Amino acid sequence: MKNFEFRAVQLDLARQMETLDTIRHFIDVAKQFGFNAVALYLEGRVRTKTFPWPTPEESYTPGQMREIVAYATQQQMDVIPIVSTLGHVELFLRHEPVHPLAELRDGGVGRMGTHRLNAFCPSLEETYRFLEDYVTELTEIFSSRYFHVGCDEVWDMGCCPLCAERLRKGERLDDLFAGHIARVHRILSGKLGRRLIMWDDLLEELPLALEAIPTDIIQCVWQYDAFVEQTKTHWGRRRRDHRMADYDRRGISYVVGPWAACGTRNTESLTHYARRFHPMGGLLTLWDGHPLEDQYAVITFAGRLWSNPEAEDGRKICDQAYAELFGLDDPTFLQALWAAKSVGPLSKRQTPAAFLRGPLTPYAFERANQARLLGMVLGSFRDRVPAGFPRNVLDGILMSLRRELVQYEIRDIMEGLYEGWNGGVNRQAALLDKGRKLLEDLIAIADRRDAVWRRERPNIVAAQEGNTGKFESNLCDKLAAFFKTVETGQLRETGLFVIRYSLPDYFGWPATKWNVQYEGSEEWVLLDSGMPKPWDGDYSDCPFFTVKHPISGNRRPLRARVEVTGYGGIGILYVEVRIGRESFRPVRIENIAGLVQDPDNILVDDTGSCWLGEASTAEAFHNPAMARQVHTLEIVLRQS
């Protein structure tokens, strides 16, 4: 089997700066484990003559970046800059002088109904003047033959008056996108002699753009599922395709893009699948919000997998890489590491109410058990792992396991406490006791994260809560306040609005808004508005999942109204309101508007769903008016 000629690992410096020492060390590790390039995800992280607005604390100088390139060159390592040129240009648009280049420059509303400056306008000459000046400066710093121009997730493309006018006159989004790619290609390839790399996700929604863009651009096929059997679209109901076969037919080069935080299974299964085709290599991504120390295990695995032509047995590669990384080849230790890093961690919940997801599913229960057991096993080897970098990495893994376990346990407690008041068995004292211990654990995690931050990133501003202890300490405060409401009996005054959803399109964008009318008033009171998604990482929960919203004051509901907008729609299986031992259930559906399928399914508590909204994200992508349409129904509730 051929090894990958292109083997890069990305560091996300845009969302979180690192010290030059950390970047140099990152290059060392990448080289040691078989990569031949690091890709620095920068957006506007480098302050230059044409982009002088970032403060020194929030940017690197060209001189600092030259130091990194010189260091890497000494190690025969390439440094590839990644500078988003269309979407995800938040770091540029943070600065007022750049605002006139934004797609939403005139206070406009984007595709998702919000005003956030995250994309450039491809219809303005000024955009390309700025980009040309800036990337020219960067090519003077980065000598790599490659230049990655981003171009993923440009959700707001086509939203400004100029772009909208082009669409009205007959151009498609495909044309706007392809036009942008042609412009940056002309600058970077034509004038500056670089080979472009781009993320390929938008080409799924814009197939005509693929026909039009230069074929010498390297496409990065990113897929973050834990188990990749076949590529799937990132949107649009996860349509399965064989995109790499298509690129092979067209003579387009491409690399695979797994994500370190998604565990070794993501890298291994995507690579395994890609071997059927002819990829030129891989770009392992690292994104914000996950502590860097926790990522190194998967980095070492990916480097070895991609640089070893004999690598077919992922488990063997893993064992060899981990034994080298940790300086320890005990089989129990390696087995535990393999289990700990196979799949990614649960994403973080910010508020006590976010943990109200019903009882643990079998998957969640087993993950919690595993996190506890692996923590004990790996912890027992801690003293045998050399102090310094190897032990820091192990500590990062241990900390992530603890955090994951704590989250499952909080979910368990929250469910138990509410259920105790809502007709279930009341275990209040025992659960509160457990809750206090969890608070202590969270405080310890927060302290440890703070300490790591101070050690690894002196003088660097924390941009991401995930890396510092801030997330845990915020959650501690909120949980402590919640436990007070249990102690004082306030929880007795709190009912629960239970909603069971069905969402087969995990990456859809269904915005829901729930209002409730209570006894004694005609007024509609907002219960919740948001984008309900399954409990991440828990695939057994998908497509069905439960969300519970507290209702304070024991108000008795008469009606509930749901409004759905956005992309992809959502299914509602059932709703129920519980107040103490009383239960209020749907008896009738009224006032239907928009696209609402099988509304009567809500009357029965089974797996039949009422679907609200336009199911085709692809169609709505080209016609955002569809996404703004409101699909609504009212549910009449009665005590039963």
Ligand SMILES: [Zn+2]
């Ligand atoms: Zn525009």
